[in-house]
Amino acid sequence: MLGLFNTLNLGARALQANQLGLEVTGQNLANSSNAAYSRQQVVLQTSLSTPTALGMQGTGVQATSIQQVRDALLDGQIRDESSVSGYWSSQQNSLENAQAQLGEFLNINSTSSASDAQGLSDQLNNLFNAFQGLATSPASISQRQNVVSQAQGLAEGLNQASQNLSALNGGLNTSVANDVATANQLLSQIADLNDQIGKSALSGGTTNDLNDTREQALEKLAGLANIQTTTNANGTVDVSIAGTQLVSGNKTLDTLQTYNSGNGQLQVRTATGGTPLALTGGSIQGTIDARDGALKTLRDGLDTLASSLITQVNGIYSSGYDLNGGTGAAFFTGTNAATISVNSALQTDPSLVQAAGVSGATGDNAVALALSKLGTQNVASLGNQTFSGAFAAQVGSFGFSLSNANSQVANQNSVSTMLQNQRDSVSGVSIEEEMASLITFQQAYSASSKIISTADQMLQTVIALKT
Amino acid sequence: MRIAGTSYNDSMASQINLLTSRQYKLQSKATTGQSITAPEDDPAGMAQALGLQADNSTTAQYAQNISTLQNRSDLIASALQQLKTISDRVGELATQSSDSLSTSAEMQANASETTQLINQAVQIMNTKDGDQYLFGGTASGQAPFVAATDANGHVTGVTYRGNASVTDHEIGQSSSVTVDAPGKNTSGSGARGVITDSRYGADFFNHMISLQNHLLAGDTASINTVDQPALAKDEDNIINQVSNNGAVQSRLDVAASAASARTSSLNTSLTNVAGADLAQTLTQLTQAQNAYQAALQSSASILQLRTSLLSSF
Numbered sequence: 209m210l211g212l213f214n215t216l217n218l219g220a221r222a223l224q225a226n227q228l229g230l231e232v233t234g235q236n237l238a239n240s241s242n243a244a245y246s247r248q249q250v251v252l253q254t255s256l257s258t259p260t261a262l263g264m265q266g267t268g269v270q271a272t273s274i275q276q277v278r279d280a281l282l283d284g285q286i287r288d289e290s291s292v293s294g295y296w297s298s299q300q301n302s303l304e305n306a307q308a309q310l311g312e313f314l315n316i317n318s319t320s321s322a323s324d325a326q327g328l329s330d331q332l333n334n335l336f337n338a339f340q341g342l343a344t345s346p347a348s349i350s351q352r353q354n355v356v357s358q359a360q361g362l363a364e365g366l367n368q369a370s371q372n373l374s375a376l377n378g379g380l381n382t383s384v385a386n387d388v389a390t391a392n393q394l395l396s397q398i399a400d401l402n403d404q405i406g407k408s409a410l411s412g413g414t415t416n417d418l419n420d421t422r423e424q425a426l427e428k429l430a431g432l433a434n435i436q437t438t439t440n441a442n443g444t445v446d447v448s449i450a451g452t453q454l455v456s457g458n459k460t461l462d463t464l465q466t467y468n469s470g471n472g473q474l475q476v477r478t479a480t481g482g483t484p485l486a487l488t489g490g491s492i493q494g495t496i497d498a499r500d501g502a503l504k505t506l507r508d509g510l511d512t513l514a515s516s517l518i519t520q521v522n523g524i525y526s527s528g529y530d531l532n533g534g535t536g537a538a539f540f541t542g543t544n545a546a547t548i549s550v551n552s553a554l555q556t557d558p559s560l561v562q563a564a565g566v567s568g569a570t571g572d573n574a575v576a577l578a579l580s581k582l583g584t585q586n587v588a589s590l591g592n593q594t595f596s597g598a599f600a601a602q603v604g605s606f607g608f609s610l611s612n613a614n615s616q617v618a619n620q621n622s623v624s625t626m627l628q629n630q631r632d633s634v635s636g637v638s639i640e641e642e643m644a645s646l647i648t649f650q651q652a653y654s655a656s657s658k659i660i661s662t663a664d665q666m667l668q669t670v671i672a673l674k675t
Numbered sequence: 676m677r678i679a680g681t682s683y684n685d686s687m688a689s690q691i692n693l694l695t696s697r698q699y700k701l702q703s704k705a706t707t708g709q710s711i712t713a714p715e716d717d718p719a720g721m722a723q724a725l726g727l728q729a730d731n732s733t734t735a736q737y738a739q740n741i742s743t744l745q746n747r748s749d750l751i752a753s754a755l756q757q758l759k760t761i762s763d764r765v766g767e768l769a770t771q772s773s774d775s776l777s778t779s780a781e782m783q784a785n786a787s788e789t790t791q792l793i794n795q796a797v798q799i800m801n802t803k804d805g806d807q808y809l810f811g812g813t814a815s816g817q818a819p820f821v822a823a824t825d826a827n828g829h830v831t832g833v834t835y836r837g838n839a840s841v842t843d844h845e846i847g848q849s850s851s852v853t854v855d856a857p858g859k860n861t862s863g864s865g866a867r868g869v870i871t872d873s874r875y876g877a878d879f880f881n882h883m884i885s886l887q888n889h890l891l892a893g894d895t896a897s898i899n900t901v902d903q904p905a906l907a908k909d910e911d912n913i914i915n916q917v918s919n920n921g922a923v924q925s926r927l928d929v930a931a932s933a934a935s936a937r938t939s940s941l942n943t944s945l946t947n948v949a950g951a952d953l954a955q956t957l958t959q960l961t962q963a964q965n966a967y968q969a970a971l972q973s974s975a976s977i978l979q980l981r982t983s984l985l986s987s988f
Contacts, residue, residue, distance in 0.1 A: 333729050604722030638678060
């Protein structure tokens with residue numbers, strides 16, 4: 209038999225164990241809305257049995273540890289998917305921004321008039337239509353003004369689109385630099401957390417909350433760049449990016465750095481080692497791929513369109529004659545979408561538009577007619593497409609890139625949500641479950657206190673025998 | 676499966692966001708009548724729609740060209756009609772004065788009227804359409820015909836300052852028309868001159884001046900043998916011009932109808948590619964709204980149950 213005093217001790221241990229259970233339940237409930245938190249549970253174990261005349265007798269319960277409920281496999285999968293999500297989300301954001309900057313939206317309810325111009329496509333059509341109008345009334349000053357006005361509109365539209373997309377390109381470089389800075393902070397934070405976890409493990413303490421914070425940092429880092437992790441025996445985690453180890457235990461071996469690869473576009477390498485990193489996931493690479501992929505194609509396409517327009521129009525135009533017999537001037541100046549402009553002399557005097565094919569024939573429309581026909585001709589430098597056809601193809605191609613990014617983000621959201629739900633089903637706090645635990649621990653605590661009060665009464669009875 | 680508290684909230688928020696987004700898109704489709712607005716909506720459809728809009732824009736410009744050319748052609752028709760009236764009157768004067776029965780006073784009066792008719796014809800041939808003279812060929816910067824007169828006001832000559840070139844105008848894809856006619860063409864090729872054309876013996880001003888001079892001189896023989904046959908050729912030439920103008924107007928009318936039909940066809944294609952099926956869109960919108968209400972109600976019920984759980988504790 210244990211005896212009444214040992215029974216009192218048994219009750220005290222039970223009170224302590226259930227109180228701890230209550231505290232852990234409280235901790236779980238308090239963090240029920242903390243997405244980074246993994247639920248904890250008290251591990252209860254029967255305390256050591258005592259040998260008695262009747263054999264081994266139990267001495268109650270004791271709490272041996274506070275265990276965190278995690279699934280390392282799910283954590284790893286979520287980190288991997290964070291990289292994929294980060295990659296496609298940054299592509300989607302970048303390309304949606306580019307779509308807005310390009311400003312090519314469809315309005316099928318608009319009339320075909322020049323004042324309803326919606327974007328570059330309409331402005332291109334308006335220029336060739338203005339040449340048509342001039343070919344119909346070659347001596348008309350108002351038609352000449354219309355040609356100059358529509359050409360200015362198109363040139364300014366191309367300038368604006370080029371400027372906007374160039375600014376976006378700069379913004380994406382800034383975004384890469386910011387993401388790299390954030391990644392370096394996270395690498396440093398992970399090394400610090402590793403240090404605390406290692407020390408805590410050494411002293412036998414629990415590292416549950418530190419693990420949560422580190423996991424959150426790892427997932428944030430994975431969203432920026434695909435990472436590889438190795439968990440060490442002391443609970444610390446080593447981190448590598450694109451095959452280069454950056455964190456080893458509590459040390460940051462290297463950090464990330466942006467560098468100009470020669471064309472003004474930022475790439476990523478290790479700061480100390482100087483090794484260019486071939487990233488395959490995360491928002492940093494997503495931004496780089498959007499910048500160097502669909503956005504660059506769009507910018508190059510606009511430049512090709514503008515340079516072809518300048519070359520083709522000037523090639524025909526320069527042989528024409530204006531109302532005063534002048535010839536040989538250029539219609540457009542500049543070389544690409546950023547620099548294309550209408551000859552400034554035409555802006556002040558539309559009579560200088562060289563619409564005639566022969567000198568002194570103000571009613572001749574040969575050049576204006578040839579320029580108007582240019583709108584429906586296939587141009588070799590545009591892949592044997594018309595100007596409007598080539599631009600529509602560029603818009604379509606860009607749209608495919610954005611549409612693909614949208615689909616990937618939607619798919620990735622489904623995968624991430626599914627994995628997150630799976631992890632929550634393991635690690636998330638269930639309020640119903642915790643409330644039930646609360647009742648269990650409360651009742652067990654009450655029952656344990658009854659053991660103590662009963663043992664106390666029995667002791668009182670025993671003591672009273674002597675008086 | 677064990678459901679964590681955050682899963683409820685995340686799932687509810689995610690579903691409600693999804694349904695809100697779907698309602699927004701359907702609402703946008705219903706109000707704009709378009710299934711495609713941005714390249715991301717349907718890249719292939721967007722490219723096709725831009726192509727159709729470009730075709731539509733070009734066709735609209737062709738229609739505008741045709742309208743402009745119809746106005747010009749009407750002006751030319753009116754001028755030719757007036758010229759024909761003058762030609763008829765000059766012919767009558769020549770006929771009246773072609774025998775010896777006409778008195779000297781009648782001959783002088785007819786000569787005076789002929790002079791006026793020449794001046795009137797010069798005015799007609801200097802008609803402008805906007806900034807462009809109708810009968811100056813492509814050299815339309817100045818009035819094409821200038822009459823010279825003597826001290827008595829009789830016309831001694833009419834100079835042509837235009838040229839014999841005319842322009843083609845596009846009225847459709849690979850379809851062009853020549854509306855203008857030059858005042859004079861002695862090159863032996865190209866467009867027929869309205870006043871003078873060496874191929875057909877037409878030289879209306881000089882023939883009228885000749886008649887004027889013969890009337891002043893009382894030379895009925897020359898009127899009979901020289902002027903009348905020459906004026907007949909001028910009459911034929913003008914009739915030919917009127918006929919040609921009629922053919923051009925007819926072509927323009929056909930081209931206008933074709934442009935209108937093509938615009939209609941392109942608009943239909945554009946609606947097929949980028950237009951929203953309103954019946955389907957509104958049905959889908961109703962479904963989305965119902966789903967949204969159901970999601971809100973079920974979410975509210977779950978939250979209420981969880982609240983009651985906490986209260987019961």
